[in-house]
Amino acid sequence: MEALSPTMEEGRVVKWHKGDGDAVKTGDTLAEVETDKAVMDLIARADGVLRQVSVAEGQTVPVGKVVAVILGPGETSAAAPASVPSPRPAVAAATGSGERGAVLNVGSGERGAVPSVATPADATRVKASPLARRMAKDAGVDLKLVTGTGPGGRVTKRDLEGRAVATQPAVQREVPLPAPRSPVVGGGGAAYDDVPLTQIRKTIAKRLVTSLGPIPHFFLTTEVDMERAAEARDALNQQRGDQGKISYNDVIIKATALALVKHRACNAWFQDDHIRYWNEVHIGIAVAVEDGLITPVIRNADRKSLVEIGREARELAEKARSRRLQPTEYTGSTFSVSNLGMFEIDQFTAVINPPEAGILAIGSVTQKPVVVGGQLAPGRRMRITMSCDHRVIDGATGAAFLKTLKQMLENPLAMLL
Amino acid sequence: MATLTYRDALNQALREEMQRDPDVFLIGEEVGVYQGAYKVSRGLLEEFGPTRVVDTPIAELGYAGIGVGAAMAGLRPVVEFMTWNFAVLALDQIVNSAAKMLYESGGQIPVPIVFRGPNGAALQLAAQHSQAWESWLAHIPGLKVVAPATPADAKGLLKSAIRDNNPVIVLEGEMLYNLKGDVPEGEHVVPLGRADVKRPGRDVTIVCHSKTVSVALKAAEQLAEHEGVSAEVLDLRSLRPLDEAAILESVARTNRAVVVEEGWPHCGIGAQVVDVIQRDAFDQLDAPVLRVTQADVPMPYNKQLERLAKPSVERVVAAARRTLYLD
C-alpha cells in the first residue's frame, strides 16, 4: 500500500484491476485505492506476474503493508515481508531481482527516491558503553557525532573526556550514506535531483527543529559605532606586522565574553526544570562548512587574549572545514556568535543553539551616513541582533547585556573595566 | 597484633572457640592423634581430649552425618574434611540434611555446624585433588559459604562460623596454610557476608577470593608500575551471602571490573558476581565485565600445564587492560 497522498496513513482498496496470475507491465493500474483525499491508482512498478494478492476489495490497510507481489520471469513466490520497514511508503515489492530504485511519483506531489529494501536498523545505532551514554546525555552531546574508539566503534568514557589513552589509531566510524540516485519517472529526463541528507544535514535539521519551534525567541537589535574599534584594530595590526592579524570577529568574541561575565543571566542553559547559570564563558562560533554549519567552541574566551582567540578561531574553523573536530571542541558552549559580515549581510536573526539561552548575529561593518553633532557624516556602523530565549532572558536583561557589549565595542578600553 | 601463619590462625580460632564454648567439638580424619593432616588442629587433642577432638574412619558421609545429628541435638560441631574433594561423598549430609533441616522442619531444628577444609588446587595434585567447590556449595540456600584469603580473615571468619547458628562452609587452601600475616589477638571476629577492599584503587575493580587475592594484588602492583593504572582489589571473603553492596560501591567508582576465581568458568562464582554488576551497576559500566578463571579442563598433572590452567597475574593484567581499552 503506497502513500498516495502526502498525509495518507491507510488506504482502502476499492477495486482490483488485475488479479492473481495476471501479467502486468510497469505503469499498469493494479487497483483503485481510496485515500484520505481521493481515489487514486496503485501502479505496477515492474514487469511480471501478479501474485500473493493479500488484500480484498473493500479492505483497509495501513501504508507500507505488502498487498501483493510481482514476480519476475522465472521466479517462484518467495516469502515477502508482511510490511516493508522503511520509513517511506513501500511499493508492491518485486522480489528476486535485487533492489529496484522505486520512486513514488503518483498523481499528486513529488517524492524523493528511496531504496525499496529497507536499510538495516543497525546502520544508525550508536554503540556506546552505558557510562558513555549517560555522560553524553548529561553534557548534551549527540553520540552520533562522537567518534568511538572502543571495539566496533564503541563510544567510551575517554572518547567523551578526550583523554589520549588509546595506543591504536582511533577508528573512524563509517556512516553509510545511501548513494544518491536519479529517479525514474516512467522514462524521460530528470526534473530534479534528490540528494539524501548527509549526517550533518540530518543533525542540523533535527537541532533546528528543536530550536526555533519550541524555544520562544525574541530579538534585540542595536547598531554599534565601530569607528574606534576599527582604529584600534588597525593600530594593533600595524604594530604586530606579520605576527598575524586580529580580526573584527576576534574583538567581538572577546567583548561578548567579557560582557557575559558582567551579565551572567545571559550566560545560561535552559534545562527542563532548572536554568544553569555558567560561571565560565565558552563562546561557540558558527563556522560554515561544505554542506552545513558547525559551532566550534572557544573555551574561557573571557580569559583569553585577542591573539589566542584569533588563533583558536582560525584553527577551529580549519578543523571544522576538514571535518577533524573532536566532540570536546564543538560542545559545551554557553553562548554563541554568528557572523555573516563577510557576506555583506547588514543584519539577520540567528537561531539559538539549545540549551543555550542566547546568540548574537553580527552583520557587516559598513560606511554609512550618520548624524554626528547635528551634521551628516560618514561613519562605520555594524548591526548586532541578539536572539534570546524568553524562558531565560527577559527584554531588559538582554538589552542590558547588549548595551554593555555596545559600550565595549564603541570604546574598546571599556573592556578593561 | 601477632604474625601468624594461616594454619596457626585457624588453630587459634579453634582453640579459642573450644575454650569458650563446651559444646564445640572437632571431628574428622587425622584431627587428633596425627595432629591434623595439615596440622591445623595441632595440640587440640592434648588440650581438649578425645571426646572433643574425634578421629574418624575414612567415611566422610558417615561422620558428616554424625556432625549434623549432633548439631540437631544442640552441639556445635566443626567437621573437617581432609580436602573438599573428598567432601563430595558427604554432600548428601551437607545439602540434603544440614542445609534444609531448618526449613523443612518449619523452623524447629537449626543446625549450627561448620564444615571446613582445604579447597581448590595445590601443586601438581592432579585432577581429582584440585577442584574448587565454591559454586556447588554457594548454590544452596540454607548454607553460608566463606573463603578466607589471609591469616587474619581465617581466624576471624572461622570464629564467626562456629558462632553462627547455621551450617557454614569454610573453604581454606593447602597453598594458604603457610601464608604469614598479621592477626589481631584475642577477640578477632570477622562478620560473615562482608567483603574487604584489600587494596583501594580508582580505575578498575578486581573482584577475587581465596588464593586469587594474592594473584590480584600482584596484578594490581604491575598495573600501577607499568601502566599507571590504579586497580582496586576487592576480596569477597564471603560467597554466600555475597556482599553485593561492596561490589556495587566499588564498581560505581571505577566503572569497570575483572572477576577472578579458581573455579571453572561455567556457572562459576564469577558468573554470579557479573550478574550482580550488570543488573545493578549497568549505567556505571564503561566496559563489559571480564572474568579470569581456571581453564575449562580437569587439572593436569604436569607443572607447566597446571600453571597454564590456573588464573595467573598475566591474565588478570591483560583483562584489566582490556576493560580500559588499553590493548
Added chain:
Amino acid sequence: MATATAQPANKTASSDVERRMLRQMLLIRHFEEKAAEAYALGKIGGFCHLYIGQEAVAVGSLAALRDDDYVISSYREHGQALVRGVSPNAVMAELFGKATGCSKGKGGSMHLFDAEKRFMGGHGIVGGHIPLAAGIGFAIRYRGGDQVCLCYFGEAAVNIGAFHEALNMASVYKLPVIFCCENNRYGMGTAFERVAAVTDVVEHACSYDMAAELVDGMDALAVYNATRRAVERARKRGHPTLLEVRTYRYMGHSMSDPLHGVYRTKEEVEEQRKRDPISQLAMKLKEEGTLDQPGLDALDAEIRAEVEEAVRFADASPDPDPAELTTHVLAD
C-alpha cells in the same frame, strides 16, 4: 498420646499398656486410611508413604522409650510421629500442607518434625538419616546423658553406604543408638532377596561387633520387649543395637505405587493380612478379658472420630502466608 515411662521387669506388659498399644495401632490404621482417601482426593500432594500393616513396630518400640529420648525416622513416619505424641491434627494438617502442620506446611509427609517431642524427622533420602541418628547418639554421650536414640529405616537402606558408615562409627564410638530395621521385604518394587547378598539383616551386626536381635514385627508385644532390651543396653552401657523387625506393608511403597501384581502377588498380600497386627492384639486382649467386642467397637469409633476431626481441622486450616516462603532458610 503419652508413651510408657518406667517398664515393669517382667516380659508381659500390663493390660493398660496393651490397651494403649491397641489404641495407638488403631489410630495409625485409621489415620493412614484417611490419608489415602485424602490423597486420592488431591488434598495431599507429592509422595505419601503409608504405614498400614507395620503399626506394631512403631507402637511396640516407642512404648519402650522415655519422653527425653530421641526418635528419628525415614519418610514412612506418620505412624512413629503419631505414637510419639504429635497430634493427629498437626500431622494431617502437615500432610495437607497447612500452616498448622507440625512443620508449618513446609515439610510435608516426608518431613514431619516435632522438636519438643524430640521427634527429629521425617527424612527423604534412603538411609540419609542413619548417620544423623549416630550423631544424636554422639551428642547424648558427649553430654554424659542416659537418653537413647531410636532410628527407623527399611531393609533396603541396609545396602546404602550411610548405613555401613553409621553403624561402624556407632560401634567404634559406643553410641546409645537403637537401629531399628523395619524389614517389610520390598524396597519399593524390589524384593530384598534380589539385591541383598545377605538377607538376614541381623547378620550385618557382626561386621560392627554390634548386638542384634530378630523380631516378629506383627506382634506389638514382641517388638516392645526387644526394644526394651536394646534400650537398656544403650542406657546402661551406652552400646548400640541392631534390631531387625520383620513386618509387612499392605499398601504399595507409596500412594503412587501398585499394591501388588508387578512385584508381589495378591495372594501374598492376602496371606499377610491374616497376620494383621491389630487383629492379633485385639484377639489377645479379648482372650485375656481385657477388652470385649463392644469395647473394641467403641474404641474404634472413638478413633475414627478423632481422625475425622483431624481431617476437618486440616481442611479448615489456612495455607501458610506467602511470606513464609522465605522464612527459616537461615537461623538468626
